[in-house]
Amino acid sequence: IHRQTMAWIFDEYSKFHGHSPAVVTGKPIDLGGSLGRDAATGRGVMYATEALLAEYGKSISGSTFVIQGFGNVGSWAAQLIHEKGGKVIALGDVSGTIRNKAGIDVPALMKHRNEGGQLKDFHGAEVMDASELLVHECDVLLPCALGGVLNRENAPDVKAKFIIEAANHPTDPEADEILTKKGVVVLPDIYANAGGVIVSYFEWVQNIQGFMWEEEKVNMELHKYMNSAFQ
Numbered sequence: 001i002h003r004q005t006m007a008w009i010f011d012e013y014s015k016f017h018g019h020s021p022a023v024v025t026g027k028p029i030d031l032g033g034s035l036g037r038d039a040a041t042g043r044g045v046m047y048a049t050e051a052l053l054a055e056y057g058k059s060i061s062g063s064t065f066v067i068q069g070f071g072n073v074g075s076w077a078a079q080l081i082h083e084k085g086g087k088v089i090a091l092g093d094v095s096g097t098i099r100n101k102a103g104i105d106v107p108a109l110m111k112h113r114n115e116g117g118q119l120k121d122f123h124g125a126e127v128m129d130a131s132e133l134l135v136h137e138c139d140v141l142l143p144c145a146l147g148g149v150l151n152r153e154n155a156p157d158v159k160a161k162f163i164i165e166a167a168n169h170p171t172d173p174e175a176d177e178i179l180t181k182k183g184v185v186v187l188p189d190i191y192a193n194a195g196g197v198i199v200s201y202f203e204w205v206q207n208i209q210g211f212m213w214e215e216e217k218v219n220m221e222l223h224k225y226m227n228s229a230f231q
Ligand SMILES: NC(=O)C1=CN([C@@H]2O[C@H](COP(=O)(O)OP(=O)(O)OC[C@H]3O[C@@H](n4cnc5c(N)ncnc54)[C@H](OP(=O)(O)O)[C@@H]3O)[C@@H](O)[C@H]2O)C=CC1
Pocket: 001, 041, 068, 069, 070, 071, 072, 073, 074, 092, 093, 094, 095, 144, 145, 146, 147, 166, 167, 168, 193, 194, 196, 197
């Protein structure tokens, strides 16, 4: 979401119809945006991953993760998975692809990135070939960048046991078929990345109520919705 654009839409609409914050979501916080919206999609991805692994008697802690994309969705998913004790062993964006068998120190990587550093220059990992990322050994693969990245070319080589569709349609229909035959569990995007649109709905609810929720309340409600949708 581009918050400034949403602010312009809100402002233009309100000129003609009076103060109407509920007309659009993804607004800046001081114009009625929701706390927790920035992290929401990545947080929802983490909750979805937790629910799926639990179904198989596993947990985030003790599992290994490979993440493509370190933007809004990927960086939040990486941080929250790291906080839960998950080991992010490889990660990539356009600026580079890196790995560390012992687990990447995600908060240190965030600091490096926020200071303007590129992934390839991060000291806590080694650089690897981008083409190896999606077929890297791991328990859980999280494509958090683009659509169509898993296709008939690379799907046969995927080693992950679980794929969380954090980006929109990262797995094309041919890949889906190949992965299913291999016994890879693919959690669909319509559920896995719904955290963003859920918190946008919460933003609308707060605007209608004329009330702002604490971030803890937003996260708790998001957890509740993600869990009940999984069931
Ligand atoms: N943000 C949200 O709330 C939601 C997002 N989504 C979906 O999630 C996906 C990611 O969105 P979002 O995180 O917001 O987008 P961002 O633009 O914030 O991040 C995209 C990330 O993908 C990386 N990337 C782009 N191309 C490649 C590539 N070829 N190989 C590796 N990495 C690449 C970018 O790298 P670099 O920074 O180097 O350019 C960046 O790290 C999209 O499919 C989006 O539709 C779905 C639901 C909600």
